Amino acid sequence: xxxxxxxxxxxxxxxxxxxxxxxxxxxxxxxxxxxxxxxxxxxxxxxxxxxxxxxxxxxxxxxxxxxxxxxxxxxxxxxxxxxxxxxxxxxxxxxxxxxxxxxxxxxxxxxxxxxxxxxxxxxxxxxxxxxxxxxxxxxxxxxxxxxxxxxxxxxxxxxxxxxxxxxxxxxxxxxxxxxxxxxxxxxxxxxxxxxxxxxxxxxxxxxxxxxxxxxxxxxxxxxxxxxxxxxxxxxxxxxxxxxxxxxxxxxxxxxxxxxxxxxxxxxxxxxxxxxxxxxxxxxxxxxxxxxxxxxxxxxxxxxxxxxxxxxxxxxxxxxxxxxxxxxxxxxxxxxxxxxxxxxxxxxxxxxxxxxxx
Amino acid sequence: xxxxxxxxxxxxxxxxxxxxxxxxxxxxxxxxxxxxxxxxxxxxxxxxxxxxxxxxxxxxxxxxxxxxxxxxxxxxxxxxxxxxxxxxxxxxxxxxxxxxxxxxxxxxxxxxxxxxxxxxxxxxxxxxxxxxxxxxxxxxxxxxxxxxxxxxxxxxx
Numbered sequence: 211x212x213x214x215x216x217x218x219x220x221x222x223x224x225x226x227x228x229x230x231x232x233x234x235x236x237x238x239x240x241x242x243x244x245x246x247x248x249x250x251x252x253x254x255x256x257x258x259x260x261x262x263x264x265x266x267x268x269x270x271x272x273x274x275x276x277x278x279x280x281x282x283x284x285x286x287x288x289x290x291x292x293x294x295x296x297x298x299x300x301x302x303x304x305x306x307x308x309x310x311x312x313x314x315x316x317x318x319x320x321x322x323x324x325x326x327x328x329x330x331x332x333x334x335x336x337x338x339x340x341x342x343x344x345x346x347x348x349x350x351x352x353x354x355x356x357x358x359x360x361x362x363x364x365x366x367x368x369x370x371x372x373x374x375x376x377x378x379x380x381x382x383x384x385x386x387x388x389x390x391x392x393x394x395x396x397x398x399x400x401x402x403x404x405x406x407x408x409x410x411x412x413x414x415x416x417x418x419x420x421x422x423x424x425x426x427x428x429x430x431x432x433x434x435x436x437x438x439x440x441x442x443x444x445x446x447x448x449x450x451x452x453x454x455x456x457x458x459x460x461x462x463x464x465x466x467x468x469x470x471x472x473x474x475x476x477x478x479x480x481x482x483x484x485x486x487x488x489x490x491x492x493x494x495x496x497x498x499x500x501x502x503x504x505x506x507x508x509x510x511x512x513x514x515x516x517x518x519x520x521x522x523x524x525x526x527x528x529x530x531x532x533x534x535x536x537x538x539x540x541x542x543x544x545x546x547x548x549x550x551x552x553x554x555x556x557x558x559x560x561x562x563x564x565x566x567x
Numbered sequence: 568x569x570x571x572x573x574x575x576x577x578x579x580x581x582x583x584x585x586x587x588x589x590x591x592x593x594x595x596x597x598x599x600x601x602x603x604x605x606x607x608x609x610x611x612x613x614x615x616x617x618x619x620x621x622x623x624x625x626x627x628x629x630x631x632x633x634x635x636x637x638x639x640x641x642x643x644x645x646x647x648x649x650x651x652x653x654x655x656x657x658x659x660x661x662x663x664x665x666x667x668x669x670x671x672x673x674x675x676x677x678x679x680x681x682x683x684x685x686x687x688x689x690x691x692x693x694x695x696x697x698x699x700x701x702x703x704x705x706x707x708x709x710x711x712x713x714x715x716x717x718x719x720x721x722x723x724x
Binding site: 244530 | 571578581582584585586588589592593596609610611612614
């Protein structure tokens with residue numbers, strides 16, 4: 211009984227974390243773009259005259275979106291049209307269950323893993339769920355029964371499938387090095403040290419793999435340098451026929467993808483919840499000094515480290531979105547098939563050669 | 568290959584520019600919150616309804632009619648502004664003034680602000696310096712078109 215309760219609690223905590231940060235990513239996006247462009251950004255939303263640098267903006271947006279008319283065009287396929295945003299939302303939201311937020315926490319003789327589900331093939335699970343998100347795009351484009359939506363959906367599917375290959379291949383090198391596909395074990399493995407002082411993080415083992423993964427993952431999020439599926443400013447995208455909360459769900463999905471990609475980057479390449487030189491009982495510095503810490507402090511540091519790394523990558527992705535112009539479609543395909551996939555194959559070959567030496 | 572590498576370097580340099588803007592502006596914002604005065608500002612934004620930009624001395628804002636010492640309008644209803652106005656938004660009706668020096672005064676002086684294009688020709692045409700565009704008022708909005716037709720009293724203000 212308590213087991214079920216614990217799992218239930220973990221799900222609630224993870225979802226609250228996930229959705230809150232997703233909500234506030236919209237705020238981060240507005241504010242960060244503003245700061246980059248020497249502006250101030252949304253700062254007017256207020257509750258009783260209090261406006262803390264626009265922190266209530268996401269709520270104002272949400273309320274606006276809820277009260278907007280949810281218009282379904284008469285020519286659309288109604289059921290599928292309603293279903294599509296939920297499919298794309300669901301397959302992103304479910305990936306959070308495999309992300310490790312921290313090591314273990316010991317309360318009252320119990321050891322609780324700070325991860326909802328430690329699946330044997332956690333990495334493959336996340337990749338599979340992210341690829342299933344394509345169904346949401348295809349369904350929304352097709353069920354809208356609008357040519358432009360359909361073309362947008364086909365563009366999106368083509369892009370996602372091309373980059374899925376590079377995404378998968380860029381991780382093969384990592385899988386060869388890491389002992390398991392279990393994400394908790396991958397993170398544990400990264401707690402070791404290279405040459406006695408450098409943390410054995412994925413970025414140091416697979417720098418090329420990291421670059422390829424970053425590009426492919428950016429393409430997966432369908433945001434600006436790779437935003438050909440939607441192209442909100444001029445080309446019409448797959449959710450042109452959506453409005454109100456259903457459109458909001460698609461928008462949410464985008465931001466959730468940013469967060470999930472950041473979580474994956476951190477877990478696979480930046481040591482997840484690992485803090486450099488922090489073991490379960492405290493810091494063991496490479497010079498030989500130790501600084502022992504109580505259990506709760508270690509857990510706190512681990513969770514904080516995971517969060518800080520994730521926020522950094524969210525920041526980086528927003529920065530990238532506000533820096534680069536959009537790719538042309540042929541350039542996009544060229545980069546996927548002619549650059550990233552050969553490079554990832556070279557990466558696999560190189561990794562194999564070095565490992566066999 | 569070398570060309571592609573060049574693009575790659577440029578891509579990274581591009582993101583460094585935006586990152587620099589972010590870091591510098593963010594530092595300036597934080598210093599402002601902490602109450603430390605800096606020479607530069609983090610954003611060029613003017614928070615409009617609360618803060619207002621100072622208008623240039625030559626700025627053409629809402630019209631006003633000048634008065635003589637005795638409080639009567641300076642206008643002699645010569646119709647030059649009506650003639651020169653490209654948007655034909657001025658309407659003047661002349662009446663006879665008992666003073667032979669003045670001869671005419673405007674019984675009606677209407678400007679339809681909703682049609683005015685703020686070119687300032689009326690100010691240049693006026694031989695009596697009776698109309699000026701230096702009231703400094705630029706927020707001219709109303710709920711009905713009729714309210715935007717300003718009459719003599721309002722223009723003398």
